[in-house]
Amino acid sequence: MTTPNSVVSTDHVDLVRSGRYLLSDITLHIERGQHWVLLGANGAGKSTLLSMLGAFAHPTHGTVHVLGHQLGRVDMRELRAHIGHVNPRHRIDAPLTVRDVVLTGLTNTPEFVPRWAPTAGQVARADELIASLGMQKHADALWPNLSQGEHGRALIARALMAEPQLLLLDEPATGLDLAAREQLLTALDELRVAYPSLASILVTHHLEEIPTTTTHAVLIRDGRVIAQGPVTDVLTTGNISECFDHPIEITRQRGRWVAQTRVPETVG
Numbered sequence: 001m002t003t004p005n006s007v008v009s010t011d012h013v014d015l016v017r018s019g020r021y022l023l024s025d026i027t028l029h030i031e032r033g034q035h036w037v038l039l040g041a042n043g044a045g046k047s048t049l050l051s052m053l054g055a056f057a058h059p060t061h062g063t064v065h066v067l068g069h070q071l072g073r074v075d076m077r078e079l080r081a082h083i084g085h086v087n088p089r090h091r092i093d094a095p096l097t098v099r100d101v102v103l104t105g106l107t108n109t110p111e112f113v114p115r116w117a118p119t120a121g122q123v124a125r126a127d128e129l130i131a132s133l134g135m136q137k138h139a140d141a142l143w144p145n146l147s148q149g150e151h152g153r154a155l156i157a158r159a160l161m162a163e164p165q166l167l168l169l170d171e172p173a174t175g176l177d178l179a180a181r182e183q184l185l186t187a188l189d190e191l192r193v194a195y196p197s198l199a200s201i202l203v204t205h206h207l208e209e210i211p212t213t214t215t216h217a218v219l220i221r222d223g224r225v226i227a228q229g230p231v232t233d234v235l236t237t238g239n240i241s242e243c244f245d246h247p248i249e250i251t252r253q254r255g256r257w258v259a260q261t262r263v264p265e266t267v268g
Ligand SMILES: Nc1ncnc2c1ncn2[C@@H]1O[C@H](COP(=O)(O)OP(=O)(O)OP(=O)(O)O)[C@@H](O)[C@H]1O
Pocket: 017, 018, 020, 022, 040, 041, 042, 043, 044, 045, 046, 047, 048, 049, 205
């Protein structure tokens, strides 16, 4: 099903590699302005699903529409230019400044494309995005000298450079200390307010890393969806325990979630 507001629509999708079903029967519908969290244990298939929605992999069976284009009937490289994909493990080896790295989001390349130069307007937009992620102090800093948290925020600015309608965030808080994680989550909440038609999917296995502005959740286990829908309906003690195959109790405080092992009640 695709509607004028559809950003992602998958219909009974399987993805098979080396004879193994990495994803099975995935049917998902994501609209503009929705912010999804994709949760699952190690090896559940989260990155595989994200790589398909990021136009890096085709489904083996079923159909996938991203931004109105059906995978298999569209130039994947061209489609990728409209999707912001943030992977904190993304390597940048060239000694570029933060501003330069953000500008490479326009060409979606690890370095500046030879003979390409940004316009004054593009540089101004890069600076605006850098500021909106609280990185203005670091705009001229060299990439290798930044911390992991600063890299994470700069990579989000980079992904937004091409004005994507879909933002994919693959474990953006990995390796961040407490303050850096909180700054990243605040930046994401602010971004979602600033760009109301943007849709996003954030992958994590930690409930503490879910931004308060998250609207929907999808839980996967062994490549299958076990629950999906509005975040408050999906993130329940029962669903999360099933997803991670462990008795987990979850609570929500001021919009954020906390998870801990459920201790069985003692009798008497
Ligand atoms: N090309 C491939 N061929 C065969 N199996 C693969 C291939 N790529 C990934 N897998 C397997 O698919 C499963 C899902 O991997 P995926 O990386 O999507 O999981 P994940 O949920 O992102 O896990 P994690 O939380 O550990 O990052 C894993 O068991 C992985 O080993």
